[in-house]
Amino acid sequence: MMQQSELVERVARYNPNFNETLLKKAYAYAMHQHRHQKRANGAPYFSHPLEVAAIVIDLQLDQDSVVAALLHDTIEDTETTKKEIDCIFGTNIGLLVHGLTKLRRLDLVSKKTRQGENLRRLLIAIASDVRVLLIKLADRLHNMRTLHYMLPEKRKRIAEETMEIYAPLAGRMGMQEIREDLEDLAFQTLHAEAYSTIHHKLSLLIQKSKKFIIEIEEKMVKSLLIANIQSVVKSRSKRPYSVFRKMERNGVSFEQLSDIIGFRVIVDEVQHCYQTLCVAHTKWPAVPGRFKDYISTPKQNDYRSLHTTIIGPYHQRVELQIRTHEMDKIAEYGIAAHALYKDGIYSATDTDNDSSDTHLIGQSRSYHWLHRTVKTLFDGEHPDDIFEHTRLELFLDQVFCFTPKGKLIALPRGATVIDFAYAVHTDIGNSCVGCKVNGQHAPIVSRLQNGDEVIIIRSRNQLPSSAWENVVATGKARAGIRRATKEARIQQYLGLGTKILIATFKRINHEFEPDQLEAVLEKVAYKTVNDAIAAVGCGELQPKDVIKAIFPDYQKERVPINKIRTNESWFNLNLMFKIPGRRRSFKFLETAHNHQLTGKIPIRGANENMTVKFNPEGGAVPGDRIVGILTPGEGVTVYPIQANALKAFEQTAHEWLDLRWDIDPDNHEKFPSKIRVVAIDGPGILADISEVIAKEESNISTLCLKSPNWGLTSMDIGLEVWDMKHLNRIIREVRGLSAVSHVTRLNG
Incomplete structure (x- = not known):
């Protein structure tokens, strides 16, 4: 373990004007605070901050960075407070140590958001003072060097995080030596034999x-x-x-x-x-x-x-x-x-000063990237997307393209014209409708090559398509697309989300108030009340998570409002529904899994002596292209060509029959199909849906209800319809009900 005199001597080699008293005080203080702690290998815990400080010294960072490296675990792992660090070592060092302190367990409802929120806060801390990143990387490097003392599952998690985030982040800041060390240590853990x-x-x-x-x-x-x-x-x-x-x-x-x-x-x-x-x-x-x-x-x-x-x-x-x-x-x-890191200018807030060293920080491409990334985080990214979007920015394979005026635009390899448009300016990306690449018209999803000159064609009436998000390669473009489509999404789902929350809160004898939700936005990981309500409407945020956030002690189980509900099982029953102004009885027909309509099925392509039946999971209707699967001893089962069940027969082409409908225009017959309806759970919704189906002169043959989350009910409804037009009309009418979230056809 490095002695105090050796530490002082190593700093003096590159910084003869350092404060020796401060450095010795930090050494003694950290050793005292960690005196009762041990590392996983049995060594005194103080050996870890000492080795982190040694790496920081190898980077020839300033004195405050060396002191912060010695103290970086004191606030979290001992009884030391930031106030105490400020008092003894000064506020600058206190801010560094506080920025380096590992995040305490986040009070978030969804576990999925925690890792993304950790990364968000790390990047924001780095942006306020780049030394946080440099010391953090030194900390991670020493932890990786001693990783073999950890339990196997913990080793794997830390190595994956290092490979996915810390090593690329070191590379993104130009620290190639540390990046390669981190990659090799993680590689050794994850793929030891290779x-x-x-x-x-x-x-x-x-x-x-x-x-x-x-x-x-x-x-x-x-x-x-x-x-x-x-x-x-x-x-x-x-x-x-x-x-x-x-x-x-x-x-x-x-x-x-x-x-x-x-x-x-x-x-x-x-x-x-x-x-x-x-x-x-x-x-x-x-x-x-x-x-x-x-x-x-x-x-x-x-x-x-x-x-x-x-x-x-x-x-x-x-x-x-x-x-x-x-x-x-x-x-x-x-x-x-960089020269400026030897002169004590690190803070992002200093970039407005006029000093020559501040000018140097303005010329740093890495620093520009860091601030642009952090700005993206502040512009409304959800924590679940932080890893995905930031990792897109961490890799350095590049193409260099030009605007018509000769401005150089650097993009990651695989970037599209859309990425180029957003790199020039967000407004240009939002209004992009076409482009010319090297003077020739090209699709806006074209991948760019080194040296391409790109002209963006714009329209003020254009809004970016949400589908663009699946083809772009930069976090900036994805963030721009999300922001531009966010308002439309909120308007689409805000009303439905409000109804779901009102119904859910009523179920537990409470009245939903937006102010209650505003007080717990951090727990549900959304920035505004409208964002959270819209997320409920589209199924992204579950109503029960809102209840858990607002009423942490609420334990009461929700009471089912419909005693006829089962989980996945099909059932046979007669139900009486009250419909305003009249009384109607709906008969749910007894149906077997091998559904077969009475009479002869009107298709061509199968032997008339064969038993023919429809796909039990979704049926088939005229208008579908259909195929038959021949099963010896059982006959032919008719499937629409898009049925998921056909994947099981991909390797048995000899069992497939090419079938055609043979419909008698004078003898209309109904055929089996199935739809899934997701709606706000509440009294009368099943009656409303049934009334729409009855008005369209269709029969309900089977019904299965389940609750995927609080406030919503999912219904798989078996129907009998004349043809595809009839089915589509029913779907359209059911979808028009105010309580219905969405309707899809089930193909089986």
Whole structure:
């Protein structure tokens, strides 16, 4: 374990003006507060914050960051308070430690939203002070290095979270060294056998290639000296996870990879980078299509370098990365290597100042991305979508496209014209109706390529389609589409949601008041009352969760209002319903699972001696394209072509019969079908639906009711109809009832 004197000495190497007294005080305080705690491996707990501080020192961060690293677990894991940290170490360090404190268990009704809400708060904390992220990554890196002491299920969860969030986040901020360390440690936990195999093969390859590596390094340095270019040439091999990912992406074996070993050429000046490229391409043949200039067009994490591949000695492909010393530092340490982080300017609120260091933060592409992402979170993203949308932004494969005025737009690979429109401006995305790519009209869902020039065609009357959300590749575009369609969605479901909540609250002898819901919005994870009510209307939020949020102690079970309800079973009964102004009796016909109408079924294509029956789960009606499945000993079962049950017969084509309807226009006959109705649960709803069906001169043959959640009832209703038009008319009329949420046909 690092001693206090060693800690002080390591900080002094890069920061001679540090406050030694403050650093020693933090060391002693953290050690005292954690004195009774142990790590999972039995070591004193203080060894963890000490190792986190060591990683922070390796990044050469400022003194406050080192102190915060030493104290980062004190508020959560000891009796220390933020007020105490502020008093002893100052408010700046107190804010850092508070931002690093792990989130306590969130008081949310839905467990599904907790992980997304954690990420939301983490990103917001990072945006207020980027040092929170740097220390957080150091904390995660040390936890991953000691992960093997944890229980297996906990190891897997932490490794998955590291692979999905923390490693890509480190890469997005340009911290490639930490990203690769996190990826390899997570890969080792999640795929131990694959990691071991690749690691062993890499070791053998590097050992075997020593002579080749030395020769390339010597020849490159010598060639550059002749051109009066001072350089450092060093080899590097891909890390195990990087190799695994490339093998998986390209579907190749380890032996088929040709760029496992690459070389970095580090020079003094930017012009030397291009001169080095000229020397390399003059001395050795260049591989076509393998040149990338990330100096003139840097990546969004500030990475700058020239990439090329040549055919070197022994006719082997050699990958070269050519950069300056400053570019190399940023490539390894990203935002942590930036000059401003040595001068104590970190806060997002400082970006309005006029200092030169503040100007530097304004030039950071990583910082721009972070603020844009956080703005998206503030603009109404639901926590359930945070992981999905943020992860889309974390990966760095890019295409570079241009506006008609020559402005460069960087997008993730696979981005569409819609993504481009939203990247230019949200209003342009919302009003996009067409486009031209390189002067030619193209679909707005077209995938863009490097160098494309895109012209967006707009219409003020346009609203984005919700279907766009399934084709775009950026979180910004998805957020814009969701915001633009949000109001329409609220208007569509607000009334229904209100009725459901009124009925549900009445069931428990309470009256629904929007003010009650407003007081618990954080628990149900919605920003406004209308958002939450609309979510109830569309089935996204269950009414019982609203009741649990408003009345946490409510335990009473809801009383069923209809004694005839069963769960999944079909039943036979006669029911009398009271309908205003008259009395009507509806007969529910006794029906077997192998439903068969009396008389001859009017179809062609089956032997008249065969027993023919309809699909028991959904029937078939004239207007459906139908097929028959021949079952020896049982006859032919008629299915509509869209029936889900046909999937079970995909491998038995010999059992399929091509059938056609043979309807006598003078002898109308009714046929079996089935619909599912979801409606607000309450007295009289079944009678209302039955009355509509009766008015349309249809019979109800079967009925199954169940309650998928509080306030709603789902009814599977077997009908007898003349044809598809008759069925569609019934669906339309039932859907028009105010208490009905939606109606669908069941195909079985």
